[in-house]
Amino acid sequence: MKKRPTVGEILQAKGVSRRGFLKYCATTASILALPPSMIPRIAEAIENARRPSVIWLSFQECTGCTESLTRSASPTVEGLIFDAISLDYHHTLQAAAGDQAEAARHAAMKENDGNYLVLVDGSIPLGNPGFSTIAGISNVDMLKETVAGAAAVVAIGSCAAFGGIPGADPNPTGAVSVTDLVKDKPVINVPGCPPIPMVMTAVLTQFLTFGQLPALDKFGRPLAFYGQTIHDRCYRRPFYEQGKFAKTFDDEGAKAGWCLYKLGCKGPTTYNACATTKWNSGTSFPIEAGHPCLGCSEPNFWDDGGFYEPLSTGHFDSGEKLAGAAAAGVALGAVAAAAGRRRQAKFMKEG
Amino acid sequence: MTTPQEVQRPTSPFHGNVRPILNEVLHALDKLLGTNESTTIDLASLPFGPGELEHLEALLGKGELSAELDALGTSSIRETAYPGVWWLEHRNAFDEVVGRYLEITRTPEILSSQDADIVAGRAHLEDQFE
Ligand code: SF4
Ligand code: SF4
Secondary structure: OOOOEEEEHHHHHHOOOOHHHHHHHHHHHHHHHOHHHHHHHHHHHHOOOOEEEEEEEEOEOOHHHHHHHOOOOHHHHHHHHHHHHEEEOOOOOOOOOOHHHHHHHHHHHOOOOOEEEEEEEEEOOOOHHHEEEEEOEEEEHHHHHHHHEEEEEEEEEHHHHHOHHHOOOOOOOOOOOOOHHHHOOOEEEEOOOOOOOHHHHHHHHHHHHOOOOOOOOOOOHHHHHHOOOHHHOOHHHHHHHHOOOOOOOHHHHOOOOOEEEHEEEOOOHOOHHHHHHOOOOOOHHHHHHOOOOOOOOOHHHHHOOOOOOOOHOOOOHHHHHHHHHHHHHHOOOOOOOHHHHHHHHHHHHOO | OOOOOOOOOOOOOOOOHHHHHHHHHHHHHHHHHHHOOOOOHHHHHHHHHHHHHHHHHHOOOOOOOOOEEEOOOOEEEOOOOOOOOEEEEEEEEOOOOOEEEEEEEEOHEEEEOOOOHHHHHHHHHHHHOO
Protein backbone atom coordinates (compact mmCIF):
# COMPACT_ATOMS: atom_id res chain seq x y z
CA MET A 1 0.00 0.00 0.00
CA LYS A 2 1.42 3.35 -0.94
CA LYS A 3 1.99 5.64 2.03
CA ARG A 4 -0.54 8.43 2.19
CA PRO A 5 0.93 11.85 3.01
CA THR A 6 0.41 13.26 6.51
CA VAL A 7 -1.87 16.23 6.94
CA GLY A 8 1.17 18.27 8.03
CA GLU A 9 2.90 17.40 4.75
CA ILE A 10 -0.20 18.30 2.74
CA LEU A 11 -0.55 21.68 4.41
CA GLN A 12 3.15 22.41 4.07
CA ALA A 13 3.07 21.53 0.37
CA LYS A 14 0.19 23.96 -0.01
CA GLY A 15 2.30 26.73 1.54
CA VAL A 16 0.18 27.00 4.68
CA SER A 17 2.20 28.81 7.36
CA ARG A 18 2.61 27.63 10.91
CA ARG A 19 0.28 30.41 11.98
CA GLY A 20 -2.32 29.15 9.52
CA PHE A 21 -1.81 25.70 10.96
CA LEU A 22 -2.32 26.96 14.53
CA LYS A 23 -5.53 28.59 13.41
CA TYR A 24 -6.64 25.33 11.82
CA CYS A 25 -5.90 23.51 15.09
CA ALA A 26 -7.78 26.08 17.18
CA THR A 27 -10.90 25.70 15.07
CA THR A 28 -10.48 21.92 15.12
CA ALA A 29 -10.45 21.96 18.94
CA SER A 30 -13.61 24.02 18.79
CA ILE A 31 -15.22 21.56 16.37
CA LEU A 32 -14.26 18.62 18.55
CA ALA A 33 -15.69 20.43 21.58
CA LEU A 34 -12.28 20.09 23.25
CA PRO A 35 -10.93 22.75 25.57
CA PRO A 36 -8.51 25.23 23.95
CA SER A 37 -5.78 23.86 26.24
CA MET A 38 -5.77 20.77 23.98
CA ILE A 39 -4.62 22.76 20.93
CA PRO A 40 -0.90 21.80 21.19
CA ARG A 41 -1.81 18.09 21.36
CA ILE A 42 -4.14 18.46 18.41
CA ALA A 43 -1.41 20.23 16.46
CA GLU A 44 0.98 17.36 17.08
CA ALA A 45 -1.60 14.71 16.23
CA ILE A 46 -2.82 16.39 13.04
CA GLU A 47 0.69 16.98 11.78
CA ASN A 48 1.41 13.29 11.87
CA ALA A 49 -2.01 11.96 10.86
CA ARG A 50 -2.30 10.18 7.53
CA ARG A 51 -5.46 10.85 5.63
CA PRO A 52 -7.93 7.99 5.87
CA SER A 53 -9.86 6.55 2.99
CA VAL A 54 -13.60 7.15 3.23
CA ILE A 55 -16.35 5.31 1.38
CA TRP A 56 -19.75 6.98 1.58
CA LEU A 57 -22.84 4.87 0.89
CA SER A 58 -26.20 6.54 0.28
CA PHE A 59 -29.26 4.33 0.70
CA GLN A 60 -32.92 5.35 1.34
CA GLU A 61 -32.24 9.04 1.90
CA CYS A 62 -33.05 12.52 0.62
CA THR A 63 -29.42 13.74 0.18
CA GLY A 64 -30.11 16.29 2.93
CA CYS A 65 -27.22 14.92 4.97
CA THR A 66 -24.74 15.34 2.11
CA GLU A 67 -26.16 18.82 1.50
CA SER A 68 -25.66 19.63 5.16
CA LEU A 69 -22.06 18.42 5.19
CA THR A 70 -21.00 20.08 1.98
CA ARG A 71 -22.48 23.36 3.18
CA SER A 72 -20.42 23.12 6.37
CA ALA A 73 -18.54 26.31 7.13
CA SER A 74 -15.74 24.76 9.12
CA PRO A 75 -12.34 25.44 7.61
CA THR A 76 -11.77 21.75 7.66
CA VAL A 77 -14.51 20.96 5.24
CA GLU A 78 -12.92 22.13 2.09
CA GLY A 79 -9.77 20.83 3.76
CA LEU A 80 -11.39 17.73 5.11
CA ILE A 81 -13.09 16.52 1.98
CA PHE A 82 -10.32 17.34 -0.42
CA ASP A 83 -7.20 17.16 1.70
CA ALA A 84 -7.60 15.56 5.05
CA ILE A 85 -9.69 12.59 3.98
CA SER A 86 -9.60 10.71 0.76
CA LEU A 87 -13.23 10.46 -0.30
CA ASP A 88 -12.90 7.45 -2.56
CA TYR A 89 -16.59 6.77 -3.22
CA HIS A 90 -19.67 8.95 -2.93
CA HIS A 91 -22.13 8.48 -5.76
CA THR A 92 -23.53 12.03 -5.51
CA LEU A 93 -20.19 13.82 -5.39
CA GLN A 94 -17.87 11.66 -7.48
CA ALA A 95 -17.39 12.17 -11.19
CA ALA A 96 -17.20 8.47 -11.98
CA ALA A 97 -20.44 6.57 -12.59
CA GLY A 98 -21.61 3.00 -13.10
CA ASP A 99 -18.91 0.31 -13.32
CA GLN A 100 -16.14 2.87 -12.93
CA ALA A 101 -17.58 4.07 -9.62
CA GLU A 102 -17.98 0.51 -8.34
CA ALA A 103 -14.40 -0.20 -9.40
CA ALA A 104 -13.24 2.80 -7.35
CA ARG A 105 -15.10 1.43 -4.30
CA HIS A 106 -13.52 -1.99 -4.68
CA ALA A 107 -10.06 -0.49 -5.22
CA ALA A 108 -10.34 1.66 -2.07
CA MET A 109 -11.53 -1.35 -0.07
CA LYS A 110 -8.65 -3.50 -1.27
CA GLU A 111 -5.98 -0.85 -0.85
CA ASN A 112 -7.07 0.17 2.65
CA ASP A 113 -8.31 -3.15 3.97
CA GLY A 114 -9.04 -2.90 7.70
CA ASN A 115 -8.37 0.85 7.81
CA TYR A 116 -11.04 2.70 5.86
CA LEU A 117 -14.14 4.41 7.20
CA VAL A 118 -17.60 3.72 5.83
CA LEU A 119 -20.12 6.54 6.07
CA VAL A 120 -23.75 5.66 5.50
CA ASP A 121 -26.71 7.94 5.02
CA GLY A 122 -30.19 6.54 4.55
CA SER A 123 -31.91 3.48 5.93
CA ILE A 124 -31.78 0.00 4.44
CA PRO A 125 -35.00 -1.61 3.13
CA LEU A 126 -35.37 -5.28 4.02
CA GLY A 127 -38.97 -5.63 2.77
CA ASN A 128 -37.79 -6.20 -0.78
CA PRO A 129 -34.14 -5.82 -1.85
CA GLY A 130 -35.36 -4.22 -5.08
CA PHE A 131 -36.77 -1.19 -3.25
CA SER A 132 -33.38 0.50 -3.34
CA THR A 133 -30.37 -0.56 -5.40
CA ILE A 134 -27.12 0.97 -6.63
CA ALA A 135 -25.53 -0.44 -9.78
CA GLY A 136 -27.96 -3.35 -9.45
CA ILE A 137 -26.71 -4.19 -5.95
CA SER A 138 -29.24 -4.09 -3.11
CA ASN A 139 -28.49 -1.73 -0.23
CA VAL A 140 -28.17 -4.54 2.28
CA ASP A 141 -25.67 -6.46 0.09
CA MET A 142 -23.62 -3.34 -0.61
CA LEU A 143 -23.50 -2.46 3.10
CA LYS A 144 -22.40 -5.95 4.14
CA GLU A 145 -19.76 -6.18 1.43
CA THR A 146 -18.31 -2.71 2.08
CA VAL A 147 -18.32 -2.90 5.85
CA ALA A 148 -16.44 -6.21 5.93
CA GLY A 149 -12.98 -4.59 5.70
CA ALA A 150 -13.81 -1.27 7.42
CA ALA A 151 -12.21 0.09 10.59
CA ALA A 152 -15.53 1.64 11.63
CA VAL A 153 -18.88 2.75 10.32
CA VAL A 154 -20.47 6.15 10.79
CA ALA A 155 -24.26 6.27 10.40
CA ILE A 156 -24.97 9.82 9.27
CA GLY A 157 -28.45 11.21 9.90
CA SER A 158 -31.51 9.83 11.65
CA CYS A 159 -32.38 7.48 8.75
CA ALA A 160 -29.09 5.57 8.91
CA ALA A 161 -28.89 5.81 12.70
CA PHE A 162 -32.49 4.92 13.61
CA GLY A 163 -34.54 4.26 10.45
CA GLY A 164 -35.76 7.86 10.10
CA ILE A 165 -38.62 8.81 7.80
CA PRO A 166 -38.49 5.59 5.74
CA GLY A 167 -38.78 3.65 9.00
CA ALA A 168 -41.72 5.72 10.30
CA ASP A 169 -45.04 3.96 10.77
CA PRO A 170 -46.18 2.00 8.70
CA ASN A 171 -42.62 1.49 7.42
CA PRO A 172 -43.64 0.36 3.93
CA THR A 173 -40.16 -0.74 2.85
CA GLY A 174 -39.20 -2.57 6.04
CA ALA A 175 -36.46 0.02 6.61
CA VAL A 176 -33.84 -0.69 9.27
CA SER A 177 -30.86 1.20 10.65
CA VAL A 178 -27.16 0.44 10.22
CA THR A 179 -26.88 -0.89 13.78
CA ASP A 180 -29.70 -3.32 13.04
CA LEU A 181 -27.41 -4.95 10.47
CA VAL A 182 -23.81 -4.25 11.45
CA LYS A 183 -22.94 -6.09 14.64
CA ASP A 184 -19.21 -6.79 14.34
CA LYS A 185 -17.79 -3.30 13.71
CA PRO A 186 -17.85 -0.12 15.77
CA VAL A 187 -20.79 2.02 14.60
CA ILE A 188 -21.04 5.70 15.48
CA ASN A 189 -24.48 7.22 15.13
CA VAL A 190 -24.62 10.87 14.09
CA PRO A 191 -28.40 11.41 14.04
CA GLY A 192 -30.29 14.56 13.13
CA CYS A 193 -32.56 15.41 10.25
CA PRO A 194 -30.07 16.44 8.98
CA PRO A 195 -27.20 16.29 11.49
CA ILE A 196 -25.31 19.48 12.23
CA PRO A 197 -22.52 19.63 9.63
CA MET A 198 -19.93 20.46 12.24
CA VAL A 199 -20.82 17.30 14.17
CA MET A 200 -20.29 15.16 11.09
CA THR A 201 -16.99 16.90 10.43
CA ALA A 202 -15.97 16.49 14.05
CA VAL A 203 -16.39 12.73 14.05
CA LEU A 204 -14.22 12.45 10.95
CA THR A 205 -11.68 14.89 12.35
CA GLN A 206 -11.51 13.01 15.63
CA PHE A 207 -10.72 9.79 13.77
CA LEU A 208 -8.19 11.62 11.66
CA THR A 209 -6.59 13.43 14.59
CA PHE A 210 -6.43 10.78 17.25
CA GLY A 211 -7.06 7.63 15.23
CA GLN A 212 -9.78 6.86 17.73
CA LEU A 213 -13.49 6.88 17.86
CA PRO A 214 -15.25 9.25 20.22
CA ALA A 215 -16.95 8.25 23.49
CA LEU A 216 -20.58 7.32 22.79
CA ASP A 217 -23.90 7.38 24.66
CA LYS A 218 -26.36 4.48 24.88
CA PHE A 219 -27.66 5.21 21.38
CA GLY A 220 -24.15 5.22 19.91
CA ARG A 221 -23.98 9.03 19.63
CA PRO A 222 -20.75 10.96 20.36
CA LEU A 223 -21.08 12.35 23.88
CA ALA A 224 -19.23 15.55 22.99
CA PHE A 225 -22.25 16.63 20.93
CA TYR A 226 -25.11 14.54 22.25
CA GLY A 227 -24.16 14.62 25.94
CA GLN A 228 -26.54 17.42 26.84
CA THR A 229 -30.09 18.23 25.87
CA ILE A 230 -31.11 21.21 23.76
CA HIS A 231 -32.90 22.40 26.89
CA ASP A 232 -29.69 22.24 28.98
CA ARG A 233 -28.04 24.75 26.68
CA CYS A 234 -31.04 26.74 25.45
CA TYR A 235 -30.80 30.51 25.80
CA ARG A 236 -34.57 30.58 26.54
CA ARG A 237 -34.00 28.45 29.64
CA PRO A 238 -34.19 31.41 32.05
CA PHE A 239 -37.80 31.93 30.85
CA TYR A 240 -38.55 28.27 31.41
CA GLU A 241 -37.27 28.60 34.99
CA GLN A 242 -39.45 31.69 35.49
CA GLY A 243 -42.52 29.89 34.09
CA LYS A 244 -42.83 32.28 31.13
CA PHE A 245 -44.18 30.36 28.14
CA ALA A 246 -45.40 31.30 24.67
CA LYS A 247 -48.84 29.69 24.26
CA THR A 248 -49.45 30.44 20.59
CA PHE A 249 -47.05 31.32 17.80
CA ASP A 250 -48.27 34.91 17.68
CA ASP A 251 -48.93 35.83 21.29
CA GLU A 252 -46.92 38.35 23.26
CA GLY A 253 -44.92 35.57 24.90
CA ALA A 254 -43.81 34.35 21.47
CA LYS A 255 -42.88 37.89 20.48
CA ALA A 256 -40.96 38.39 23.71
CA GLY A 257 -38.95 35.22 23.06
CA TRP A 258 -40.31 33.15 25.94
CA CYS A 259 -39.89 29.40 26.32
CA LEU A 260 -41.57 27.21 23.66
CA TYR A 261 -42.30 24.24 25.94
CA LYS A 262 -46.08 24.64 25.70
CA LEU A 263 -45.86 24.81 21.91
CA GLY A 264 -44.43 21.31 21.89
CA CYS A 265 -40.70 21.94 22.31
CA LYS A 266 -38.90 18.58 22.62
CA GLY A 267 -35.69 20.29 23.80
CA PRO A 268 -35.92 18.74 27.27
CA THR A 269 -35.70 15.17 25.90
CA THR A 270 -33.54 15.83 22.85
CA TYR A 271 -29.80 15.32 22.94
CA ASN A 272 -28.07 17.45 20.31
CA ALA A 273 -25.73 20.44 19.98
CA CYS A 274 -27.97 22.92 18.09
CA ALA A 275 -28.22 25.36 21.00
CA THR A 276 -24.49 26.10 20.98
CA THR A 277 -23.13 24.90 17.63
CA LYS A 278 -26.12 26.38 15.79
CA TRP A 279 -26.88 26.21 12.06
CA ASN A 280 -25.95 28.07 8.88
CA SER A 281 -22.42 29.04 9.88
CA GLY A 282 -23.46 29.63 13.48
CA THR A 283 -26.29 32.03 12.56
CA SER A 284 -29.03 30.63 14.80
CA PHE A 285 -31.05 27.49 15.47
CA PRO A 286 -34.75 26.60 15.23
CA ILE A 287 -35.67 27.77 18.74
CA GLU A 288 -33.97 31.10 18.05
CA ALA A 289 -36.21 31.40 14.97
CA GLY A 290 -39.23 30.87 17.23
CA HIS A 291 -39.97 27.22 16.44
CA PRO A 292 -39.90 24.42 19.00
CA CYS A 293 -37.33 21.65 18.74
CA LEU A 294 -38.86 18.60 17.01
CA GLY A 295 -36.46 16.15 18.61
CA CYS A 296 -34.96 15.11 15.28
CA SER A 297 -31.87 13.44 16.77
CA GLU A 298 -33.87 11.02 18.93
CA PRO A 299 -34.90 7.51 17.85
CA ASN A 300 -38.32 7.35 16.15
CA PHE A 301 -39.07 11.02 16.56
CA TRP A 302 -41.53 10.94 13.66
CA ASP A 303 -43.81 8.57 15.51
CA ASP A 304 -43.34 10.10 18.91
CA GLY A 305 -46.55 12.10 19.28
CA GLY A 306 -47.50 15.47 17.80
CA PHE A 307 -44.77 18.00 17.12
CA TYR A 308 -46.90 20.74 18.70
CA GLU A 309 -48.07 18.81 21.76
CA PRO A 310 -46.23 19.66 24.95
CA LEU A 311 -44.11 16.90 26.45
CA SER A 312 -46.26 17.13 29.57
CA THR A 313 -49.24 15.65 27.68
CA GLY A 314 -47.40 12.34 28.06
CA HIS A 315 -47.09 10.99 24.58
CA PHE A 316 -44.29 8.59 25.46
CA ASP A 317 -44.98 5.16 24.19
CA SER A 318 -41.94 3.08 24.95
CA GLY A 319 -40.01 2.16 28.06
CA GLU A 320 -36.83 3.44 26.42
CA LYS A 321 -38.31 6.89 25.95
CA LEU A 322 -39.70 6.94 29.46
CA ALA A 323 -36.25 6.24 30.82
CA GLY A 324 -34.91 9.09 28.69
CA ALA A 325 -37.62 11.37 30.00
CA ALA A 326 -36.83 10.44 33.59
CA ALA A 327 -33.17 11.24 33.02
CA ALA A 328 -34.13 14.54 31.41
CA GLY A 329 -36.38 15.19 34.40
CA VAL A 330 -33.29 15.63 36.53
CA ALA A 331 -32.12 18.34 34.19
CA LEU A 332 -35.58 19.87 34.23
CA GLY A 333 -35.62 20.19 37.99
CA ALA A 334 -33.59 22.20 40.40
CA VAL A 335 -30.25 20.78 39.30
CA ALA A 336 -29.04 22.66 36.26
CA ALA A 337 -26.83 20.34 34.28
CA ALA A 338 -23.93 22.58 33.43
CA ALA A 339 -21.79 24.36 35.96
CA GLY A 340 -21.93 27.46 33.76
CA ARG A 341 -25.68 27.33 33.96
CA ARG A 342 -25.56 27.18 37.73
CA ARG A 343 -23.36 30.21 37.79
CA GLN A 344 -25.71 31.93 35.45
CA ALA A 345 -28.77 31.24 37.60
CA LYS A 346 -26.91 32.62 40.60
CA PHE A 347 -26.07 35.73 38.64
CA MET A 348 -29.62 36.18 37.58
CA LYS A 349 -30.78 35.95 41.17
CA GLU A 350 -28.18 38.39 42.39
CA GLY A 351 -28.08 40.64 39.40
CA MET B 1 -59.12 33.12 21.67
CA THR B 2 -58.24 35.45 24.53
CA THR B 3 -56.60 38.81 24.14
CA PRO B 4 -53.42 39.06 26.18
CA GLN B 5 -54.05 41.35 29.15
CA GLU B 6 -50.48 41.86 30.15
CA VAL B 7 -47.86 42.52 27.52
CA GLN B 8 -44.29 42.07 28.54
CA ARG B 9 -41.51 43.07 26.20
CA PRO B 10 -37.90 42.22 26.83
CA THR B 11 -36.15 45.17 28.41
CA SER B 12 -32.75 44.34 26.92
CA PRO B 13 -31.21 41.75 24.61
CA PHE B 14 -30.11 39.96 27.77
CA HIS B 15 -31.10 36.39 28.45
CA GLY B 16 -28.51 36.32 31.20
CA ASN B 17 -25.75 34.69 29.17
CA VAL B 18 -23.24 37.57 29.13
CA ARG B 19 -22.52 38.21 32.80
CA PRO B 20 -21.14 34.74 33.57
CA ILE B 21 -18.59 35.24 30.79
CA LEU B 22 -17.52 38.60 32.19
CA ASN B 23 -17.09 36.88 35.53
CA GLU B 24 -14.94 34.19 33.93
CA VAL B 25 -12.81 36.89 32.29
CA LEU B 26 -12.34 38.54 35.67
CA HIS B 27 -11.06 35.28 37.18
CA ALA B 28 -8.83 34.71 34.15
CA LEU B 29 -7.25 38.16 34.62
CA ASP B 30 -6.52 37.29 38.27
CA LYS B 31 -4.87 34.08 37.08
CA LEU B 32 -2.81 35.97 34.51
CA LEU B 33 -1.60 38.45 37.10
CA GLY B 34 -1.11 35.85 39.84
CA THR B 35 0.47 32.87 38.09
CA ASN B 36 1.03 34.19 34.57
CA GLU B 37 -1.38 31.59 33.23
CA SER B 38 -3.30 32.35 30.04
CA THR B 39 -6.93 31.36 29.46
CA THR B 40 -8.85 30.85 26.24
CA ILE B 41 -12.65 30.96 26.22
CA ASP B 42 -14.23 29.36 23.17
CA LEU B 43 -17.28 31.51 22.53
CA ALA B 44 -18.75 28.93 20.13
CA SER B 45 -19.36 26.55 23.01
CA LEU B 46 -21.57 28.96 24.97
CA PRO B 47 -25.29 29.62 24.57
CA PHE B 48 -26.14 33.09 23.29
CA GLY B 49 -29.54 34.54 22.56
CA PRO B 50 -30.12 37.01 19.73
CA GLY B 51 -27.96 40.08 20.18
CA GLU B 52 -26.02 38.75 23.16
CA LEU B 53 -22.74 38.11 21.38
CA GLU B 54 -22.82 41.61 19.91
CA HIS B 55 -23.63 42.90 23.38
CA LEU B 56 -20.61 41.12 24.86
CA GLU B 57 -18.40 42.51 22.10
CA ALA B 58 -19.70 46.03 22.69
CA LEU B 59 -19.24 45.70 26.45
CA LEU B 60 -15.62 44.67 26.04
CA GLY B 61 -15.00 47.47 23.57
CA LYS B 62 -11.87 48.26 21.58
CA GLY B 63 -8.38 48.66 22.97
CA GLU B 64 -5.14 50.03 21.63
CA LEU B 65 -4.06 47.21 19.40
CA SER B 66 -5.56 45.27 16.57
CA ALA B 67 -3.99 43.01 13.95
CA GLU B 68 -5.12 41.14 10.91
CA LEU B 69 -3.79 37.75 9.96
CA ASP B 70 -4.03 36.35 6.47
CA ALA B 71 -3.63 32.59 6.66
CA LEU B 72 -6.30 30.12 5.50
CA GLY B 73 -8.70 33.06 5.39
CA THR B 74 -8.40 36.20 7.47
CA SER B 75 -8.40 36.48 11.26
CA SER B 76 -8.72 39.52 13.41
CA ILE B 77 -6.86 39.72 16.70
CA ARG B 78 -7.78 42.70 18.75
CA GLU B 79 -7.18 43.81 22.30
CA THR B 80 -10.40 44.86 23.99
CA ALA B 81 -10.70 47.96 26.15
CA TYR B 82 -9.52 45.71 28.99
CA PRO B 83 -5.75 45.18 28.61
CA GLY B 84 -4.91 41.49 28.56
CA VAL B 85 -8.32 40.56 27.16
CA TRP B 86 -8.16 39.78 23.43
CA TRP B 87 -11.00 39.13 20.98
CA LEU B 88 -9.98 36.69 18.25
CA GLU B 89 -12.08 35.93 15.23
CA HIS B 90 -11.02 33.36 12.63
CA ARG B 91 -12.58 33.29 9.17
CA ASN B 92 -12.22 30.64 6.49
CA ALA B 93 -11.43 31.12 2.82
CA PHE B 94 -15.11 31.98 2.20
CA ASP B 95 -14.95 34.73 4.82
CA GLU B 96 -17.27 32.83 7.17
CA VAL B 97 -16.51 33.01 10.88
CA VAL B 98 -15.22 29.61 11.97
CA GLY B 99 -13.98 30.41 15.45
CA ARG B 100 -14.44 33.10 18.03
CA TYR B 101 -12.38 33.23 21.19
CA LEU B 102 -11.54 35.42 24.12
CA GLU B 103 -7.89 35.06 25.04
CA ILE B 104 -6.81 36.36 28.39
CA THR B 105 -3.09 36.65 27.91
CA ARG B 106 -0.27 39.15 27.41
CA THR B 107 0.18 38.39 23.70
CA PRO B 108 -1.88 35.82 21.79
CA GLU B 109 0.43 33.07 20.60
CA ILE B 110 -0.76 33.43 17.00
CA LEU B 111 0.78 36.93 16.84
CA SER B 112 4.34 35.65 17.43
CA SER B 113 6.45 34.63 14.47
CA GLN B 114 6.66 30.86 14.53
CA ASP B 115 9.97 28.98 14.36
CA ALA B 116 8.92 26.85 11.38
CA ASP B 117 8.04 29.99 9.43
CA ILE B 118 11.26 31.74 10.49
CA VAL B 119 13.32 28.78 9.26
CA ALA B 120 11.46 28.69 5.93
CA GLY B 121 11.73 32.47 5.54
CA ARG B 122 15.43 32.45 6.34
CA ALA B 123 16.07 29.81 3.69
CA HIS B 124 14.14 31.91 1.23
CA LEU B 125 16.20 34.98 2.09
CA GLU B 126 19.40 33.00 1.65
CA ASP B 127 18.25 32.03 -1.84
CA GLN B 128 18.27 35.74 -2.75
CA PHE B 129 22.07 35.68 -2.51
CA GLU B 130 22.51 32.92 -5.11
S1 SF4 C 1 -38.42 23.89 26.54
FE1 SF4 C 1 -37.46 24.36 24.56
S2 SF4 C 1 -37.57 26.60 24.34
FE2 SF4 C 1 -37.99 26.13 26.48
S3 SF4 C 1 -35.98 26.32 27.46
FE3 SF4 C 1 -36.25 24.16 26.95
S4 SF4 C 1 -35.31 23.91 24.94
FE4 SF4 C 1 -35.60 26.13 25.26
S1 SF4 D 1 -33.46 22.09 17.39
FE1 SF4 D 1 -34.20 19.99 17.72
S2 SF4 D 1 -35.41 19.44 15.89
FE2 SF4 D 1 -34.21 21.27 15.41
S3 SF4 D 1 -32.37 20.47 14.41
FE3 SF4 D 1 -31.89 20.72 16.61
S4 SF4 D 1 -32.38 18.69 17.54
FE4 SF4 D 1 -33.33 18.74 15.50
